[in-house]
Amino acid sequence: MSKYTDPPQAPPLFTGTKESIVADAKALCDTTRSLLDKLVAEIKPAENPKAATFDAVMHPQTEDENTSSLSARILGFYQYVSADVELRDASTEAEKIMDEFGIECGMREDVFRLVDAVYKNSGLAASQEADKGRLIDEALAQAAGLENAESARLLEKERKNYIRNGLGLPEGPQRDRFKEIKMRLSQIQIAFQKNLNEENGGIWFTEKELAGVPLDVLDNMERGKHEGQEKIRLTFKYTDLFPTLKFAKNPATRKKVFIENENKCNDNVPLFKEAILLRDEAARLLGYPDHASFRIEDKMAKTPKTVWDFLGDLKTRLAPGGVKEIKHLLELKRKYYEARKMRFDGNYYLWDHRFYDRMMVEQEYSIDENAVAEYFPLQTTVEAMFKIFEKLFGLVFVPLDDADRKRLSPTGKAEDISWHPDVTIFSVWNDESEGDGFVGYLYLDLHPRTGKYGHAANFNLQPGFLKADGTRHYPATSLVCNFSKPSKTKPSLLKHDEVVTLFHELGHGIHDLTGRTRYARFHGTSTVRDFVEAPSQMLENWCWTPSQIKQLSSHWETKEQIPDLLIEKLVATKHVNDALFNLRQLHFGLFDMTVHSPKTHEELEKLDVSELYNDLRAKIAGLKGPEAEGGSNTWGNGQATFGHLIGGYDAGYYGYLSSEVYSADMFGTVFKADPMNGKEGRRYRHTVLEKGGSQDEMLTLEQFLGRKPSSEAFYKELGLDG
Ligand SMILES: [Zn+2]
Numbered sequence: 001m002s003k004y005t006d007p008p009q010a011p012p013l014f015t016g017t018k019e020s021i022v023a024d025a026k027a028l029c030d031t032t033r034s035l036l037d038k039l040v041a042e043i044k045p046a047e048n049p050k051a052a053t054f055d056a057v058m059h060p061q062t063e064d065e066n067t068s069s070l071s072a073r074i075l076g077f078y079q080y081v082s083a084d085v086e087l088r089d090a091s092t093e094a095e096k097i098m099d100e101f102g103i104e105c106g107m108r109e110d111v112f113r114l115v116d117a118v119y120k121n122s123g124l125a126a127s128q129e130a131d132k133g134r135l136i137d138e139a140l141a142q143a144a145g146l147e148n149a150e151s152a153r154l155l156e157k158e159r160k161n162y163i164r165n166g167l168g169l170p171e172g173p174q175r176d177r178f179k180e181i182k183m184r185l186s187q188i189q190i191a192f193q194k195n196l197n198e199e200n201g202g203i204w205f206t207e208k209e210l211a212g213v214p215l216d217v218l219d220n221m222e223r224g225k226h227e228g229q230e231k232i233r234l235t236f237k238y239t240d241l242f243p244t245l246k247f248a249k250n251p252a253t254r255k256k257v258f259i260e261n262e263n264k265c266n267d268n269v270p271l272f273k274e275a276i277l278l279r280d281e282a283a284r285l286l287g288y289p290d291h292a293s294f295r296i297e298d299k300m301a302k303t304p305k306t307v308w309d310f311l312g313d314l315k316t317r318l319a320p321g322g323v324k325e326i327k328h329l330l331e332l333k334r335k336y337y338e339a340r341k342m343r344f345d346g347n348y349y350l351w352d353h354r355f356y357d358r359m360m361v362e363q364e365y366s367i368d369e370n371a372v373a374e375y376f377p378l379q380t381t382v383e384a385m386f387k388i389f390e391k392l393f394g395l396v397f398v399p400l401d402d403a404d405r406k407r408l409s410p411t412g413k414a415e416d417i418s419w420h421p422d423v424t425i426f427s428v429w430n431d432e433s434e435g436d437g438f439v440g441y442l443y444l445d446l447h448p449r450t451g452k453y454g455h456a457a458n459f460n461l462q463p464g465f466l467k468a469d470g471t472r473h474y475p476a477t478s479l480v481c482n483f484s485k486p487s488k489t490k491p492s493l494l495k496h497d498e499v500v501t502l503f504h505e506l507g508h509g510i511h512d513l514t515g516r517t518r519y520a521r522f523h524g525t526s527t528v529r530d531f532v533e534a535p536s537q538m539l540e541n542w543c544w545t546p547s548q549i550k551q552l553s554s555h556w557e558t559k560e561q562i563p564d565l566l567i568e569k570l571v572a573t574k575h576v577n578d579a580l581f582n583l584r585q586l587h588f589g590l591f592d593m594t595v596h597s598p599k600t601h602e603e604l605e606k607l608d609v610s611e612l613y614n615d616l617r618a619k620i621a622g623l624k625g626p627e628a629e630g631g632s633n634t635w636g637n638g639q640a641t642f643g644h645l646i647g648g649y650d651a652g653y654y655g656y657l658s659s660e661v662y663s664a665d666m667f668g669t670v671f672k673a674d675p676m677n678g679k680e681g682r683r684y685r686h687t688v689l690e691k692g693g694s695q696d697e698m699l700t701l702e703q704f705l706g707r708k709p710s711s712e713a714f715y716k717e718l719g720l721d722g
Pocket residue numbers: 504505508533536
């Protein structure tokens with residue numbers, strides 16, 4: 001192992017203070033602003049058209065962007081992970097400053113004129129005019145007189161961004177209004193996310209009301225006297241929420257939890273409405289029929305019609321499956337109620353689903369998810385996942401202990417290269433077959449704490465790129481998750497769905513680590529939204545392949561691998577209630593498309609978003625809410641916690657489903673027969689992962705598959721073929 005001890009690049013520092021975080025953000029913006037001012041002052045295409053070349057105009061900007069990305073992402077990262085509320089606030093403020101500056105830059109007409117002149121001087125303008133649908137590849141870049149396809153893509157995207165930012169609009173009230181909207185949307189995004197991060201509500205229950213919830217879950221909840229009674233406080237964090245919805249026997253408890261969870265961030269309700277109205281107004285200003293058309297234009301799907309057709313087809317194919325699954329679950333519920341002499345009203349409610357879905361798996365597949373979890377202690381599961389990536393992609397993961405951290409830290413202090421003592425750090429390398437070089441840094445921050453981001457996600461901390469001297473800057477990436485903490489008596493044990501989540505997020509991390517692009521902006525997972533999930537979704541298949549499940553497992557006490565019989569049972573559950581699962585995704589996707597493509601702006605103004613959210617869910621997924629008991633359909637505001645739609649997945653949630661199509665195609669075509677085929681793994685790494693967003697993702701996919709993608713593998717996987 002000794003050859004993997006001295007990375008050629010020090011890890012980044014996390015020594016920001018509340019003052020420095022804000023000051024650094026301002027300084028980054030100032031540097032960029034002076035650069036742009038200088039370019040505009042020195043290069044005058046009106047006087048000397050030949051002066052506007054890629055080297056003169058674009059190159060200094062990409063250099064600046066590469067350099068600033070080294071600190072910009074970290075400045076914005078503290079808000080999700082710092083234990084110090086002042087740092088979180090400073091980070092939010094820093095992100096706001098940088099976002100607003102980004103908007104300011106994107107609206108600079110003087111810079112746009114330079115970029116547009118470069119575009120027109122290159123052959124790109126003419127060749128794109130001649131063939132509008134043609135994707136940029138090396139041949140086209142060469143013919144256009146540009147150094148490589150990645151530079152051509154950068155130029156084309158940069159110019160298009162200015163136009164999408166309103167610079168195609170005449171100067172004056174329209175353009176000013178457009179700018180105002182962009183600014184306000186950025187504020188909304190920050191406020192919305194802050195409300196989600198800082199959500200700290202909960203419900204006090206008696207022990208009796210929580211009957212059925214596993215003891216180790218209850219052990220981690222706060223206890224205290226509430227209204228004169230000994231009670232337990234349930235929070236809305238996943239580690240409390242999901243086990244309670246799955247195991248609490250009392251339907252009134254589950255109903256209360258479900259409904260209050262859908263009302264936990266009601267401050268976001270008006271923000272959501274304002275956001276969709278502003279987006280609609282902005283899209284119409286630019287001449288698009290709606291926000292969805294604007295957003296999908298530069299995705300793989302290209303037009304909303306492609307998306308509506310895809311979602312519509314899926315809905316038709318899934319609907320009968322959903323009806324069948326509910327009928328079965330309802331029968332289970334009826335028996336459960338009869339055995340307990342409870343009054344059965346014939347409805348299958350939203351707060352029933354996790355409970356009966358879990359019970360069905362236990363009864364009919366005789367699988368106990370807690371028994372499975374015994375085989376997946378967090379620590380050893382992570383190590384086993386690394387082994388898979390080592391074999392498949394030729395990577396080596398080296399944990400950094402305290403002495404290593406001290407040695408590698410630019411300040412000489414071990415704690416300075418991390419944001420919290422819970423974080424583990426790895427230096428990642430290529431193995432011998434891949435040339436032994438350094439790959440990057442990986443950080444794992446896996447347990448919940450106050451003020452921390454509440455879901456599971458991968459954050460890029462520093463992208464990779466080619467430096468001016470031709471050497472490479474290597475990436476740093478982090479997983480931020482919320483797996484339960486070890487208890488006094490047991491390590492943190494992962495349920496199988498958490499194993500899948502971890503592997504999925506680690507998949508994003510690997511995508512991020514193995515990125516090898518010229519420019520920071522195309523690095524790693526910086527792909528279009530309707531592709532970005534595909535690599536991670538493809539990796540989920542490993543967690544459903546018996547040989548791989550075995551590899552990943554090690555009983556926390558006996559160290560034994562999971563028995564074949566248990567694996568068999570587990571794999572048999574893969575598609576249990578799968579139609580309902582996908583119909584839920586479809587609900588999210590169709591809700592997203594519906595609020596982002598109203599026929600008129602007035603229609604959107606009149607829209608009751610909560611009503612639409614609940615109605616669409618009832619219609620698509622078929623699960624009943626309080627309205628089936630005579631309540632109104634405005635009982636909950638699911639959109640208020642739908643962070644995706646404010647955080648960048650607007651008119652893009654369908655991407656989770658269309659990525660499934662691509663991932664099923666890649667897995668079925670290349671890996672299904674032998675998931676540990678290292679040759680194919682490396683080909684995948686170098687053909688797909690490495691490319692990031694540096695070329696059109698459709699081109700990447702076609703290069704890997706050797707043909708155009710097809711939906712067949714996806715429908716086959718769901719049992720919906722033929
Ligand atoms: Zn993901």
